[in-house]
Amino acid sequence: MSTSDQDLVQYCRDVAENARKASAQLQLCSGELKNRWLNESAKALRDGVSSILEANALDIKEAPGYGLTDAQIDRLVLDEQRVDSIATALEQIAMLPDPVGQTIEGSVRPNGLEINKIRVPLGVVFFIYESRPNVTADAAAICLKSGNAVVLRGGKEAAHSSRAIVDILMAVAEQVGIPENAVQLVATTDREAVGHFLKLDDFIDVAIPRGGEGLIRRVSAEATMPVIKHFDGNCHVYVDKDACLDMATAIVVNAKCQRMGVCNACESLVIHRDIAEQAINQVVSALVKQGITIHGDETVCRLIDTAIAATFEDYATEYLGPSISVRVVDDVDSAIEHINRYSSRHTEAIVTSNIVTARKFVAAIDSSAVMINASTRFNDGGEFGLGAEIGISTDKFHARGPCGLQELTSYKYIVTGNGQIRN
Amino acid sequence: MSTSDQDLVQYCRDVAENARKASAQLQLCSGELKNRWLNESAKALRDGVSSILEANALDIKEAPGYGLTDAQIDRLVLDEQRVDSIATALEQIAMLPDPVGQTIEGSVRPNGLEINKIRVPLGVVFFIYESRPNVTADAAAICLKSGNAVVLRGGKEAAHSSRAIVDILMAVAEQVGIPENAVQLVATTDREAVGHFLKLDDFIDVAIPRGGEGLIRRVSAEATMPVIKHFDGNCHVYVDKDACLDMATAIVVNAKCQRMGVCNACESLVIHRDIAEQAINQVVSALVKQGITIHGDETVCRLIDTAIAATFEDYATEYLGPSISVRVVDDVDSAIEHINRYSSRHTEAIVTSNIVTARKFVAAIDSSAVMINASTRFNDGGEFGLGAEIGISTDKFHARGPCGLQELTSYKYIVTGNGQIRN
Numbered sequence: 001m002s003t004s005d006q007d008l009v010q011y012c013r014d015v016a017e018n019a020r021k022a023s024a025q026l027q028l029c030s031g032e033l034k035n036r037w038l039n040e041s042a043k044a045l046r047d048g049v050s051s052i053l054e055a056n057a058l059d060i061k062e063a064p065g066y067g068l069t070d071a072q073i074d075r076l077v078l079d080e081q082r083v084d085s086i087a088t089a090l091e092q093i094a095m096l097p098d099p100v101g102q103t104i105e106g107s108v109r110p111n112g113l114e115i116n117k118i119r120v121p122l123g124v125v126f127f128i129y130e131s132r133p134n135v136t137a138d139a140a141a142i143c144l145k146s147g148n149a150v151v152l153r154g155g156k157e158a159a160h161s162s163r164a165i166v167d168i169l170m171a172v173a174e175q176v177g178i179p180e181n182a183v184q185l186v187a188t189t190d191r192e193a194v195g196h197f198l199k200l201d202d203f204i205d206v207a208i209p210r211g212g213e214g215l216i217r218r219v220s221a222e223a224t225m226p227v228i229k230h231f232d233g234n235c236h237v238y239v240d241k242d243a244c245l246d247m248a249t250a251i252v253v254n255a256k257c258q259r260m261g262v263c264n265a266c267e268s269l270v271i272h273r274d275i276a277e278q279a280i281n282q283v284v285s286a287l288v289k290q291g292i293t294i295h296g297d298e299t300v301c302r303l304i305d306t307a308i309a310a311t312f313e314d315y316a317t318e319y320l321g322p323s324i325s326v327r328v329v330d331d332v333d334s335a336i337e338h339i340n341r342y343s344s345r346h347t348e349a350i351v352t353s354n355i356v357t358a359r360k361f362v363a364a365i366d367s368s369a370v371m372i373n374a375s376t377r378f379n380d381g382g383e384f385g386l387g388a389e390i391g392i393s394t395d396k397f398h399a400r401g402p403c404g405l406q407e408l409t410s411y412k413y414i415v416t417g418n419g420q421i422r423n
Numbered sequence: 424m425s426t427s428d429q430d431l432v433q434y435c436r437d438v439a440e441n442a443r444k445a446s447a448q449l450q451l452c453s454g455e456l457k458n459r460w461l462n463e464s465a466k467a468l469r470d471g472v473s474s475i476l477e478a479n480a481l482d483i484k485e486a487p488g489y490g491l492t493d494a495q496i497d498r499l500v501l502d503e504q505r506v507d508s509i510a511t512a513l514e515q516i517a518m519l520p521d522p523v524g525q526t527i528e529g530s531v532r533p534n535g536l537e538i539n540k541i542r543v544p545l546g547v548v549f550f551i552y553e554s555r556p557n558v559t560a561d562a563a564a565i566c567l568k569s570g571n572a573v574v575l576r577g578g579k580e581a582a583h584s585s586r587a588i589v590d591i592l593m594a595v596a597e598q599v600g601i602p603e604n605a606v607q608l609v610a611t612t613d614r615e616a617v618g619h620f621l622k623l624d625d626f627i628d629v630a631i632p633r634g635g636e637g638l639i640r641r642v643s644a645e646a647t648m649p650v651i652k653h654f655d656g657n658c659h660v661y662v663d664k665d666a667c668l669d670m671a672t673a674i675v676v677n678a679k680c681q682r683m684g685v686c687n688a689c690e691s692l693v694i695h696r697d698i699a700e701q702a703i704n705q706v707v708s709a710l711v712k713q714g715i716t717i718h719g720d721e722t723v724c725r726l727i728d729t730a731i732a733a734t735f736e737d738y739a740t741e742y743l744g745p746s747i748s749v750r751v752v753d754d755v756d757s758a759i760e761h762i763n764r765y766s767s768r769h770t771e772a773i774v775t776s777n778i779v780t781a782r783k784f785v786a787a788i789d790s791s792a793v794m795i796n797a798s799t800r801f802n803d804g805g806e807f808g809l810g811a812e813i814g815i816s817t818d819k820f821h822a823r824g825p826c827g828l829q830e831l832t833s834y835k836y837i838v839t840g841n842g843q844i845r846n
Contacts, residue, residue, distance in 0.1 A: 024763070024789070027789070028786055107808055115807050115808065123819060205820070244842075364451065366546075366835075368835060370835060370838070372840065373841055374840030374844075375844045378536060378845055379838075384538050384836065397821045400836075410819035412793060415797055415801060416794075416795045420797045421673050421797075421798045422798050
């Protein structure tokens with residue numbers, strides 16, 4: 001290892017170890033203190049808007065050099081209003097109930113022991129993200145509110161803006177008495193650093209990657225600690241024979257077209273054979289009118305002139321754009337089989353007025369959220385009422401679906417007695 | 424790879440894939456059906472006692488060849504009464520509430536969407552254990568009751584007994600309509616097989632190792648799926664200056680001596696300096712009378728003739744036998760610091776009548792269970808009222824402390840609407 005490699009390893013270790021120390025102190029911080037930090041930070045971000053916009057201008061200047069498209073640059077740009085939104089988000093997180101210390105379950109045993117299961121922070125979160133500067137403030141706020149120290153590793157594209165934001169958050173932390181190093185922004189955008197952090201499971205309790213599938217696969221493969229993640233969202237809508245087709249049309253068009261580049265958008269439509277002709281003429285045609293390319297099976301291609309024959313690969317594809325696969329199936333069982341084979345276990349929906357069919361579908365579909373007569377787009381922390389979201393999990397271990405404050409906690413048992421010993 | 428290696432890889436893959444298929448069917452099995460299987464299995468085990476005892480005789484015959492001690496062989500031996508206990512345990516598990524389908528939380532959103540968070544099985548459990556034949560039946564019962572398929576990999580020492588038990592369980596499964604392959608016993612005791620299973624995260628949702636630390640470290644290092652485990656239990660009792668010394672003596676003697684080879688036994692005693700002399704004379708002397716070797720610091724060695732000077736290694740040691748480390752500290756903060764440094768985050772206890780001190784201790788100690796005025800030996804699924812236990816976790820992710828039926832479940836969101844689309 002060269003000296004600079006050794007320096008980087010040591011730097012990452014120091015950051016992680018400092019986060020662990022901050023985490024121990026944070027466990028003892030009151031909800032009041034954490035909320036004061038959130039509210040004062042919101043104020044300080046508004047007051048410091050000029051320094052943030054200055055830093056942001058540097059990012060924008062460097063953006064073309066990173067090969068960013070105009071649309072990507074647009075999402076990077078901050079102005080006074082966007083900084084105000086970032087501040088408002090912190091104030092909203094302050095208003096959420098504090099998960100730390102909540103009693104999840106409690107009982108008194110026959111021998112008089114009181115057993116209480118109490119929510120505690122996970123400890124240290126390593127958050128790796130590619131996105132916009134607002135994510136920096138959001139992630140710091142969600143982690144701290146849930147009592148966790150956080151190591152933020154943002155993309156180089158927003159490095160200056162993120163630095164300016166974190167500097168403000170940490171200055172406020174010092175003022176109000178939040179432990180030093182509760183929020184740390186990794187000072188290097190060296191890709192190697194991510195790999196070093198992912199080996200530090202002595203200090204980091206969970207890694208949360210947010211960004212493209214490549215980043216998430218890399219983090220999952222290299223992490224020695226648990227990871228909260230989803231790789232992709234190949235979400236399905238199944239239109240049952242007992243569906244109201246007007247409702248199906250509204251749901252499918254919303255799920256596919258309302259926002260195409262997101263993980264809970266619909267990528268695949270499955271239709272019951274008994275209703276296929278009407279559904280294709282109404283639902284699929286509505287998608288065609290929205291400019292969506294149809295990758296359909298035989299029946300679909302027969303009825304829709306512009307449809308392209310679907311391959312098995314199409315059924316497995318998350319388009320994240322104006323395309324959809326459409327398949328006709330014999331019954332709800334075939335629909336379930338098709339979906340459980342191709343879905344990424346993120347979000348699936350059924351449109352039906354038949355409660356027996358709906359119950360069968362939700363029981364058999366093995367995804368983080370199953371919607372009955374509602375758009376897949378609702379699988380979201382805000383829409384579920386979690387108040388804030390650090391990511392969505394398609395795993396079954398620890399947390400599944402949208403991950404808010406509670407999902408960043410663990411628990412411990414507190415057992416109170418008056419001298420009980422075991423027989 | 425040789426042909427036999429390839430065969431083994433293929434065999435493991437087939438077992439895991441069959442478990443995955445069984446898991447999908449199990450999700451749809453009613454609680455009534457699972458309970459029928461448990462109760463009929465209990466009956467069948469009692470009826471089949473002669474075949475079990477015959478198989479057990481083979482294990483006992485081969486045991487000396489495996490280098491088992493007399494004590495180990497004794498724990499392997501089954502008789503009519505022990506088989507009856509195994510059967511009774513299944514009947515008790517049948518009586519526990521079914522976790523599958525329970526609503527964890529539910530709300531109605533402003534747009535009328537009903538959001539329900541529903542408990543579902545994790546899927547497929549790979550259970551690796553070294554212990555006695557009763558664990559085979561217990562693990563199968565806990566996994567199935569919680570809706571999970573299980574791949575059992577027992578030690579070679581109990582291979583014949585486990586086979587006989589699983590054969591009976593699966594015959595009953597076929598009779599009552601539980602999916603084939605819901606319970607599978609790995610047919611080889613080849614160590615390589617464990618490694619192959621640990622790579623099959625497409626089919627296995629969680630690995631649970633139970634046995635010596637070597638086994639658990641191996642499973643943790645090689646597993647590609649999440650692991651529920653604890654490595655060891657270096658559990659502490661802290662005797663505060665405000666402790667009742669009679670209570671402290673009873674608790675420490677119980678925690679250390681009631682059963683020494685278990686993970687929730689006390690391995691380290693920490694004493695407040697203000698009470699040190701009395702506590703050493705009373706509490707530590709009581710341990711000496713029980714034949715416990717004392718590894719103590721200066722103060723302890725001065726007061727107890729037979730005490731040996733403790734090293735830092737002693738403070739980190741899980742003795743699992745008649746030894747204990749004892750250290751005097753200046754105050755509760757030093758006690759917390761010492762414990763959080765050396766403990767394995769399993770179970771710690773404080774003896775005090777001071778509620779302020781107790782609150783500080785439980786808030787700062789980062790262990791799966793913290794006891795106030797009670798023995799560490801109570802950290803146990805049965806004692807906590809979980810009814811059954813598949814293991815204890817010292818991790819913070821997913822499950823912490825004793826793991827019963829609930830800890831073998833995940834959840835999914837079921838969202839019910841009447842045509843809601845997202846704005």
